Amino acid sequence: MRVHVDRDRCIGSGNCVMTDEEVFDQDDEGKVVLLENDPGAEHDEAVRTAVASCPVQAISADGPAR
Structure with a gap:
């Protein structure tokens, strides 16, 4: 799954960071930083949760579920 x-x-x-700190981080201004744009299958559920929990829909993911 590719993350954007x-x-x-x-x-x-x-x-997003609270959902998966191995995929997402925040910079000094609090903006999202993507640490891994193609995380392993073990992150799929957390990435989907991050997409759904972003209040401004700043995160998206596409590609086949593993």
Whole structure:
């Protein structure tokens, strides 16, 4: 699954980091930083949760579920 973030849309809620800190981080301004754009299958559920929990839809993911 490929993960995409829109840093311009991000408001720094941190939901993504709380969901999976191996895939997402935040910079000094609180904006999302994507640590892994193609994480392993063990991250699929957490990435889907991060996509769903982002209040401004700054995160998306596509590709086949593993």
